[in-house]
Amino acid sequence: MTGSAAPLIEVVGLEKDYPTGAGVFQALRGVSLDIAEGEFVAIMGASGSGKSTFMNLLGCLDRPTRGIYRLGGQEVSRLSSDRLAALRNREIGFVFQGFNLLPKLSALDNVALPLLYAGMDREARRQQAQSMLARVGLDERSHHTPLQLSGGQQQRVAIARALASRPRLILADEPTGNLDSETSRQVMDFFSQLNREEGITLVLVTHEADIAAYAQRRIRFQDGRVVEDQTHAEAVA
Amino acid sequence: MIFSSLIETAWHALTAHRMRSFLTMLGMVIGVAAVILMLAIGQGAQAMVRSAIESMGSNLFIIMSGATSSGGARIASGSAPTLTLEDADAIRALPDIVAAAPVTPGGAQLIYGGVNWSTSVYGTTPDYAVVRDWTVASGSFFNEADVRRGARVVVIGDVVARELFGDEDPVGKIIRIKQAPFEVIGVLAAKGQSLDGRDQDDTVMVPFSSAQQKIFSGSLRNRARFIMVQAVSEKSMDNAEAAINDLLRSRHRIQAGQDDDFTVRNLTAIAETAASTTRIMSLLLGAIAAISLVVGGIGIMNIMLVSVTERTREIGIRMAIGARRRDVLWQFLIEALTLSLIGCGIGLLLGIGGAWLVGSLAGLPVAVTVVSVLLAVGVSFLIGVFFGFYPARRAAGLDPIEALRAQ
Structure with a gap:
């Protein structure tokens, strides 16, 4: 599956330690893998397996204790917090299980928020946010606040926000965890379409096999290590 | 992040909790109104004393008939007139x-x-x-x-x-x-x-x-x-007072060791005492008002700290989608500043209105000066920055992962 071009994500010997009262807890014990641009990857594992820690590192929300993480060829594990913030803003879109929209802001303002931190002026922000809402089919709800929207609609607003600054990578943490099966299917179909038609790289954390089945590649974590890494074709075969 | 967006974000946050924003501002409102009002009353009192002193005449003595005390028993000045027209003529003939x-x-x-x-x-x-x-x-x-x-x-x-x-x-x-x-x-x-x-x-x-x-x-x-009696200058007043004492003691045939039957008072000195008393009074009033301004600032800090705790998740979300630490710092600092400056504006209006009311009801010549207005605005700004900085720094220092996990 991986092409000859440099991978979008390149992880070598990634380790993360957390100090605890009883000593050091090793959340990640040496993870090495590549994710190419345009891949759709599902990350699976029990809680405590290290998958959340791994996602936090991929999302530049945290720095590894040891190891190398290159995003788009750039080593990011030693960047300052301001540089990491800029990287998150430009290169990464987040979709969370609990949607994480700001409840006091309208759908439009929520979607425009990353553009605010990108330094875009107000008019441009609103236009781009409006077009993102149109892409998720919510352009008529742009002035509703999250509480006036259904769960599925809220997640679509969150996806529009993740897409707003046109990132290359979208990280989704249990994006269907709070949705019913019909809405889950719609959200996953939308993700697939994004991946297929726009070549956006998707990394998705889930513990549900049918959600993971949308991905082309599945990576399973256990005790801080990768224990399974197979493409869809391999699994079928 | 663009400055106008910062103001907009702060405005959104403040209008989302109107009641709380109002109560937070109340401390500043009262503080600024108190400062403006107290300074106005103080300035008015000082102006009144100044004009009274000017109207009194300069380098003045008043010589009262009778002694202030006689053999340990106090006698009201002027109870037994002892001074004459001739005494006055003789005093006028003195140098100074x-x-x-x-x-x-x-x-x-x-x-x-x-x-x-x-x-x-x-x-x-x-x-x-x-x-x-x-x-x-x-x-x-x-x-x-x-x-x-x-x-x-x-x-x-x-x-x-x-x-x-x-x-x-x-x-x-x-x-x-x-x-x-x-x-x-x-x-x-x-x-x-x-x-x-x-x-x-x-x-x-x-x-x-x-x-x-x-x-x-x-x-x-x-x-x-x-x-x-008027002396030629302020410098000559001590000499003049001594000369008057000697002259009157000899004219009234008062022996050494006997008490005077007159009292010389330096009115200019008394007036200066009155002026400095008023000055100290108005300083005191201003200081008390300034304390209430500081208390108002602490109120803002309190609420901002509560607000940071309450909005931890919001801060986490903002950081995840690209807010740098300084963006978060500015957001909360501008919120505190907006609170204190709006509070200051309302306080100014109340203070000026109150000063006008006191002036017209009590007939006091109150004076709201540009200096006192600038002082109130400047101090409110400093208080906003000073008391807003600690909560803002706390918000900016949050760990995005932990902030996202907060409820």
Whole structure:
């Protein structure tokens, strides 16, 4: 599956330690893998397996204790917090299980928020946010606040926000965890379409096999290590 | 992040919790209003004292008949008049002295036509106009010859002129004081309130001798309750005071070791004390008001800290989608600043309105100065920055992962 071009994500010997009262807890014990641009990857594992820690590192929300993480060829594990913030803003879109929209802001303002931190002026922000809402089919709800929207609609607003600054990578943490099966299917179909038609790289954390089945590649974590890494074709075969 | 967006974000956050924002601001509102009002009252009081001092005349002594104490027993000054017209003449002849005016004060009813008015009557000499630096608005003051021959002439104050004559010109008219007819020869220029709050324009002056005979019926035996003396300069006042003491002790034949039968008071020194007392008072008022401003600032810090705790998740979300630490810092700092400056604006309006109300109800000459307004705005700004910085830094220092996990 991986092409000859440099991978979008390149992880070598990634380790993360957390100090605890009883000593050091090793959340990640040496993870090495590549994710190419345009891949759709599902990350699976029990809680405590290290998958959340791994996602936090991929999302530049945290720095590894040891190891190398290159995003788009750039080593990011030693960047300052301001540089990491800029990287998150430009290169990464987040979709969370609990949607994480700001409840006091309208759908439009929520979607425009990353553009605010990108330094875009107000008019441009609103236009781009409006077009993102149109892409998720919510352009008529742009002035509703999250509480006036259904769960599925809220997640679509969150996806529009993740897409707003046109990132290359979208990280989704249990994006269907709070949705019913019909809405889950719609959200996953939308993700697939994004991946297929726009070549956006998707990394998705889930513990549900049918959600993971949308991905082309599945990576399973256990005790801080990768224990399974197979493409869809391999699994079928 | 663009500045206008910061203001917009702060405005969103503040209007989302209107009641809380209002209560937070209340401390600043009251603080600023108190500062403006207290400074206005202080400035007004100082202006009032300053004009009273200016109206009193400069480099003044007042010599009272009688001692302040005699053999350990206190005796009210002026209870037994011991000073004479001749004492005043002798004092005037001293070096360093410009003028000396003996005064016998009293009260009397004035009648003009069908109108009457009770006021204070001063029997004195033309020197009184000199020491008090008092000019006539129309007509003239009486002269030495009027005093010598006990002329029945009177110079009336601005208030008396208005009450007795209305729009009529008083000069040349005859009024009755204790049944005796007196000709009005002059109207004094208005002076306003004295240091002790009396209206100085509600008075009339007649020649010393005329007052003795016609108004006090000779009961005072040509004695003066007090003599007002003006020295040539402030520097010469100490010398002049010593010379007056020596002169009066020898004229009154007071032996060494005997108590004076007069008291010399330096009015200029008393006035300066009054002025500095007022200054200290207004400083004190301002300081107390400033404390309430600081308390208002602490209120803002309190609420901002609560707000940061409550909005931890929001901060996490903002950081995840690309807010740098300084963006978060600015967001909360601008919120605190907006609160304190809006509070300051409302406080200014209340303070200025309150000052106007106090001025018109209590008749105090309050003065809201540009300096006090700038001071209030400047201090509010500093308080916003100072008390907003700690909560803002706390918000900016949050770990995005933990912040996202917060409920």
